[in-house]
Amino acid sequence: MDLVSSEIIQIILRRINELKFQRARLRPFIESDREKLEQIEFALAELEEILKQSTKLKSS
Secondary structure, X not given: OOHHHHHHHHHHHXXXXXXXXXXXXXXXXXXXXXXXXXXXXXXXXXXXXXXXXHHHHHHO
């Protein structure tokens, strides 16, 4: 795996951690937080899929 791929994976992992931290601070009884939670969950799913595909490519 080259340096650029490693850096991209690290950026993705950092962003996943940031989103998880944001998700933990939301209050589900507030409407705007529920909307934000949906956005965070969508972004997390997308990033986790990208990470999964990247690591699959790295190992092949």
